[in-house]
Amino acid sequence: MPLRKFVYFIRQKVNMKTVATMCLSLLALLLSGSAFAQGQGEPMLPYSPSLDLSSIDNSVDPCANLYQYACGRWQKNNPIPADQTSWSVYAKLYQDNLKFLRGILEQAAASGGTRDSVTQEIGDFYTACMDEGEAERRGLGALKAQLDAIEQPRSARELTSLVARLQLYVGGYRSLLFSAGSDQDPDNSERVIAVLGQGGLGLPDRDYYTREDAKSKEIRERYLQHVQKIFELLGENGESAKKHAETLMRMETGLAKASLTRVEQRDPYKLKNKTDLAALNKLAPNFDWEAYYRELRYPSIEIINVAPASFFVEVNRQLEAEPIENWKSYLRFHIADTSSPYLSSAFEQENFDFYRKYLRGAKEMQPRWKRCVQLTDYNLGEALGQAYVRKVFSPQLKQSTLDMVVRIEAAMEQRIRTLDWMSPETKQQALVKLHGIRNKIGYPDKWRDYSSVKITAKDFAGDIQRLTEFEHRRRIAKIGKPVDHGEWEISPTTVDAYYNAQMNDINFPAGVLQPPLYDPKMDDAPNYGNTGGTIGHELTHGFDDEGSQFDATGNLKNWWTDEDRKKFDERTKCVSGQYSNYVVVDDVHINGLLTMGEDVADLGGEILAYIAWKGATKNKDLSLMDGLTPEQRFFIGYAQWDCANERPEDMRMRAQVDPHSPPEYRINGVVVNMPEFAKAFGCKAGQPMVNPPEKVCRVW
Ligand SMILES: [Zn+2]
Numbered sequence: 001m002p003l004r005k006f007v008y009f010i011r012q013k014v015n016m017k018t019v020a021t022m023c024l025s026l027l028a029l030l031l032s033g034s035a036f037a038q039g040q041g042e043p044m045l046p047y048s049p050s051l052d053l054s055s056i057d058n059s060v061d062p063c064a065n066l067y068q069y070a071c072g073r074w075q076k077n078n079p080i081p082a083d084q085t086s087w088s089v090y091a092k093l094y095q096d097n098l099k100f101l102r103g104i105l106e107q108a109a110a111s112g113g114t115r116d117s118v119t120q121e122i123g124d125f126y127t128a129c130m131d132e133g134e135a136e137r138r139g140l141g142a143l144k145a146q147l148d149a150i151e152q153p154r155s156a157r158e159l160t161s162l163v164a165r166l167q168l169y170v171g172g173y174r175s176l177l178f179s180a181g182s183d184q185d186p187d188n189s190e191r192v193i194a195v196l197g198q199g200g201l202g203l204p205d206r207d208y209y210t211r212e213d214a215k216s217k218e219i220r221e222r223y224l225q226h227v228q229k230i231f232e233l234l235g236e237n238g239e240s241a242k243k244h245a246e247t248l249m250r251m252e253t254g255l256a257k258a259s260l261t262r263v264e265q266r267d268p269y270k271l272k273n274k275t276d277l278a279a280l281n282k283l284a285p286n287f288d289w290e291a292y293y294r295e296l297r298y299p300s301i302e303i304i305n306v307a308p309a310s311f312f313v314e315v316n317r318q319l320e321a322e323p324i325e326n327w328k329s330y331l332r333f334h335i336a337d338t339s340s341p342y343l344s345s346a347f348e349q350e351n352f353d354f355y356r357k358y359l360r361g362a363k364e365m366q367p368r369w370k371r372c373v374q375l376t377d378y379n380l381g382e383a384l385g386q387a388y389v390r391k392v393f394s395p396q397l398k399q400s401t402l403d404m405v406v407r408i409e410a411a412m413e414q415r416i417r418t419l420d421w422m423s424p425e426t427k428q429q430a431l432v433k434l435h436g437i438r439n440k441i442g443y444p445d446k447w448r449d450y451s452s453v454k455i456t457a458k459d460f461a462g463d464i465q466r467l468t469e470f471e472h473r474r475r476i477a478k479i480g481k482p483v484d485h486g487e488w489e490i491s492p493t494t495v496d497a498y499y500n501a502q503m504n505d506i507n508f509p510a511g512v513l514q515p516p517l518y519d520p521k522m523d524d525a526p527n528y529g530n531t532g533g534t535i536g537h538e539l540t541h542g543f544d545d546e547g548s549q550f551d552a553t554g555n556l557k558n559w560w561t562d563e564d565r566k567k568f569d570e571r572t573k574c575v576s577g578q579y580s581n582y583v584v585v586d587d588v589h590i591n592g593l594l595t596m597g598e599d600v601a602d603l604g605g606e607i608l609a610y611i612a613w614k615g616a617t618k619n620k621d622l623s624l625m626d627g628l629t630p631e632q633r634f635f636i637g638y639a640q641w642d643c644a645n646e647r648p649e650d651m652r653m654r655a656q657v658d659p660h661s662p663p664e665y666r667i668n669g670v671v672v673n674m675p676e677f678a679k680a681f682g683c684k685a686g687q688p689m690v691n692p693p694e695k696v697c698r699v700w
Contacts, residue, residue: 006268006500006501006502006546006547006550007489007498007499007500007501008498008499008500008501008538008541008544008547008597008598008601008659009490009496009497009498010496010497010498010512010534010537010538010660011090011495011496011660042103042391043099043100043101043102043103043104043107043391044100045096045097045100045392045514046096047515047521048515048516049515049516049519049521049522050515050516050517050518050519050522050526050527050530050531050637050640051519051522051525051526051633051636051637051640052074052516052640053626054073054077055070055071055072055073055074055077055640055643056069056070056072056073056636057069057071057072057073057076059072060072061687062632062635062681062683062689063678063681063682063683063684063687063688063689063690064687064688064689065668065688065689066635066639066667066668066671066677066689067639067663067664067667067668068664069639070635070636070639070640070643070667071639071640071642071643071644074089074640074643075643075644075645078092078643078645079645080645080646080647081095082362082363082364083362083363083364083365083366083367083370084362085356085360085361085362085647085649085650086644086645086646086647086650086651087644087645087646088642088643088644088645088663089516089517089640089641089642089643089644090495090496090517090641090642091644093495093511093514093516093517094495094511097493097495097511097514098370098373098374100388100392101373101376101377101384101388101493102369102370102373104122104384104387104388104391105122105123105126105372105373105376105384106126108120108122108123108126108387109123109124109126109127109130109457110123111123117451118383118386118387119387120455121380121383121450121451121453121455122376122380122383122384122387123457124455124456124457124463125375125376125379125380125455125463125467126372126373126376127457128455128456128457128458128459128460128463129342129368129371129372129375129376129460129463130368130369130372131457131458131460132345132368134458134460135342135343135344135345135460135461136344136345138344138461139343139344140234140235140336140343140344142339142342142343142461142462143335143336143339143343143461146166146169146335147234147332147335147336149162149165149166150162150166150328150331150332150335151328153324153327153328154324155324156286156319156320156322156324156327157286157288158324159287159319159324159327160287160288160289160291160292160295161288161291161292161295162331163176163177163292163331164291164292164295164296165295166331166335167180167296167472168296168468168469168472168473169335169338169339169465169468169469170334170335170338170468171338171468171471171472172338172378174199174202174334174337174338175199175200176199176200176331176334176335177199177200177255177315177330178196178197178198178199178200178311178312178315179196179197179198179199180194180195180196180197181194181195181472181475181476182194182195182475182476182478182479183195183305183502184483184502184503184554185274185303185305186268186271186272186274186305186502186555186556187272187274187555187556187557188555189483189502189503189504189553189554189555190482190483190553191483192478192479192480192481192483193274193301193302193303193304193305193479194293194298194301194303194304194305194479195304195305195306195307196280196304196305196306196307196312197271197307197311198255198258198259198260198308198311200252200255200315200334201252201255201256201259202223202226202227202248202252202333202334202337203219203220203223203252203256204359204653204656204657205262205656205657206255206256206257206259206260206261207256207261207262207656208220208223208256208656209252209253209256209257210253210256210257215652219359220249222354222358223249223354224245224246224249225245226350226353226354227244227245227248227249227333227337228241228242228244228245229241229350230333230336230337230347230350231244231245231329231332231333233336233346233347233350234332234336244329244333247322247326247329247330248326248329248330248333251318251322251326251330254314254317254318255311255314255315255318257314258308258310258311258313258314258315259308259311260308260311262594262656262657262659263591263593263594266545266546266593266594266596266597266659267546268501268546268549268550268556269556270307270308271305271307271308272305272307272556273305273306273307273308273309274303274304274305275303275304275305275306275309276301276302276303276304277289277290277293277301277304280304280306280312283306283309283312283313283316284312284313284315284316284319285316286316286319286320287315287316287319296472296476297473297476298476298479299476299477299479299480300480301479337351339461341371341375341464342460342461342464343461348365349365352365358649359649359653360647360649360650360653361647361648361649361650362647375464377491377493377494378491379463379464379467379468379471380450380455380467381448381490381491381492381493381494382444382447382448382450382488382491382492383447383448383450384491384493385443385447385491385492385493385510386443386447386492388492388493388510388511389442389443389492389510392510392514393442393443393492393510393513397442397513397518397520398441398442400520401441401442401508401513401518401531402439402441404527404528404531404532404535404612404616405439405441405506405508405535406439407532407612407615407616408532408535408536408539408608408609408612409434409437409439409539410612410615411536411608411609411611411612411615412434412536412539412540412608412700413431413434414611415607415608415611415700416430416431416434416700417431419700421564421567421571422564422567422568423561423563423564425561425564426559426560426561426564429551429559429560430543430559432551432552432559433504433542433543433551433552433559434539434542435552436504436552436553437504437505437506437539437542438485438503438504438505438506439505439506440486440488440505440506440507440508441508441513442492442508442509442510442513443488443492443509443510444486444487444488444492445486446486448474450467450470452470453466453467453470454466455467483503485503485505488507488509489507490507490509491509491511492509492510492511493509493510493511494509494511494512495509495511495512495514495517496509496511496512497509497512497534497535497537497538498538499538499539499541499542499547500554501541501542501546501547501550501554502550502554503554504542504550504552504553504554506535506538506539506542507538508534508535508538512531512534513531516530516640517530517531517534517641518530518531522637523625523630523633524613524616524617524620525613525617525622525630525631525633525634525637526633526634526636526637526638526640527637528609528610528612528613528616528634528637529606529609529613529633529634529635529636529637529638529639529641530637530638530640530641532608532609532612532613533602533605533606533609533638533641534605534641535605535608535609536604536605536606536607536608536609536612537601537602537604537605537606538601538605539604539605539608540600540601540603540604540605540608540700541597541601543604543699543700544572544596544597544598544600544601544604544699545568545569545572545596545597545600546597547597548560548568568699571697571698571699572596572600572699574695574697574699575592575596575599575600575603575697575699576592576593576595576596576599577592578592578599578669578672578673578691578695578697579592579595579596579599579661579665579669580592580593582661582662582665582669584651584652584654584655584662585648585651585652585655586648586652588651588652588655589655590655590661590662590665591655591656594659595658595659595660595661597659598659598660598661598666599661599666599669600699600700602661602666602669602670603669603670603673603697603698603699603700604699604700606638606670606671606674607674607698607700608700609634609638610634610674610676613634617630629680631676631679631680632680632681634680635671635677635680635681638667638670638671639667639671642663642666642667643663644663646662646663668688668689671689672688672689672690672691672696673691673696673697673698675696677689678690
């Protein structure tokens with residue numbers, strides 16, 4: 001979903017299409033164990049508490065380093081599994097979820113004859129995915145129609161309808177030449193319009209093509225080798241493959257230079273450029289836009305948001321400058337590279353070697369069952385989600401988490417009313433926005449219907465291709481129709497949460513409301529510190545440097561007085577200044593402008609959680625537990641949401657593309673600004689976890 005620019009997750013979402021892994025042997029399948037609990041027929045999720053004393057390292061002073069104190073032994077006890085690029089409480093829960101979902105899918109696959117349509121869809125998809133032998137036998141045959149089509153055009157002008165058709169097969173975070181689809185009109189959030197955006201790259205970000213440091217040069221060299229290898233797997237000899245790889249690199253570098261940086265993309269006005277078809281034809285006349293939209297059967301289009309326009313000027317330039325043979329190479333590489341999950345093991349191996357091993361540091365591929373569970377979740381999330389929530393998300397759980405959401409929102413209201421730096425005028429508008437937020441908990445009220453898609457147990461490549469097309473067409477079909485406010489961007493099984501600025505809604509899937517994050521067996525303190533903080537985080541996104549530019553209805557519209565905006569900017573600058581000082585790996589610092597929204601949300605979220613917790617427990621007699629005060633339990637619960645171990649390769653990549661700060665700073669960077677923390681642990685002025693008063697950052 002490369003087009004959603006204003007959606008903020010608590011964690012970076014996993015890039016599904018490049019997490020391709022490989023084949024597994026039958027032995028690995030037998031040894032890896034399934035989620036079926038011993039002696040029972042039903043899959044179960046394992047339990048771990050939301051405050052875990054065995055994770056604490058008592059040799060560390062919490063006033064010196066809260067993260068090390070709360071997570072030190074977790075780090076020792078939880079080395080990164082060989083098939084993972086990093087490891088954390090979230091990642092572990094996600095992996096537990098995969099095992100659990102595997103149990104559901106194996107049951108669905110084995111259920112045969114009388115099953116309902118949802119069970120058939122997920123069961124057959126999973127069965128087809130697990131048939132590694134068939135993928136190996138078909139090999140490139142699975143892409144024959146696409147590869148044949150790429151050979152047809154005789155001029156760049158004839159590329160239009162080909163690009164249109166091929167884009168339907170490329171999903172996830174990759175796009176072919178550019179990204180396209182629909183989105184809410186930035187000025188009228190109840191209207192869905194056509195959109196065109198930058199894209200078309202094989203490396204994770206445009207900066208990879210432009211940086212001149214030694215590491216970036218090395219990565220480009222390795223990427224060239226990867227592209228060359230894909231051409232060789234497509235049947236080219238070494239010399240031709242090398243030449244085509246160099247051509248592709250030149251074309252992508254041109255696209256990268258015309259793309260906005262991640263920091264620029266955080267400015268909603270840089271992503272707004274509403275135009276129409278006539279103007280688009282003038283902007284990029286070498287592409288036949290009428291034919292493009294006709295081919296994809298778009299509804300009638302009055303407005304297209306084309307941003308950044310400069311990107312399409314570059315597309316247009318290359319359409320003229322590059323001979324048709326170069327375009328064919330470009331398309332062949334991207335179609336093959338993004339299809340590697342359902343091609344032969346040689347493609348999967350190469351995809352893993354470059355994207356997951358070299359760029360992110362994983363040592364081994366994930367076993368095939370894991371990849372298949374993830375692909376089922378990615379492609380049929382709201383079918384698999386139905387089976388999942390029936391087992392893990394009771395109405396009581398929904399009610400208790402909703403209660404917490406309501407309390408956090410009440411805390412936000414209280415905060416806004418008592419802010420000393422904001423005028424009554426702006427406060428009034430902030431409250432309107434707060435009251436306009438929709439809360440979505442657990443799963444959608446209305447499930448997505450995949451019944452129009454043919455899914456069979458014998459055609460994995462076809463299943464994925466048809467489901468990827470289904471998703472593109474679903475998005476295209478939204479144009480001109482009323483906005484569906486019940487829609488979710490992620491599946492119910494996802495261990496993540498998000499705020500969407502144009503919807504003005506906060507979304508917490510069932511997957512993120514499980515222990516050890518939300519733990520119904522535990523007292524309020526760690527639950528508010530952990531899940532309360534997450535809820536507060538998403539809520540604060542509505543009021544961070546970016547979200548605060550959208551109003552209660554999700555329109556990009558200023559509701560601030562100039563004076564208040566200036567004071568707000570000074571406060572967010574304090575946060576970005578603090579985080580820019582933190583080192584990620586080697587000489588790489590946090591890019592405080594990239595992570596500003598997340599850092600502001602982390603800080604605001606925890607302050608809100610603290611206020612809400614105090615409110616929720618004001619008549620309760622809170623006492624020491626396990627030698628810890630309730631306040632200490634609140635902050636340990638907070639820190640333990642993000643206990644993690646990380647590989648340097650992955651940290652380096654995430655410093656460029658991930659708007660979230662590394663785990664240690666997401667914890668310590670927040671509490672240094674909270675006198676409530678210093679008080680809870682008796683920390684003194686001058687200790688590392690206590691910012692001196694003149695350096696304390698506070699936005700909300
Ligand atoms: Zn966030």
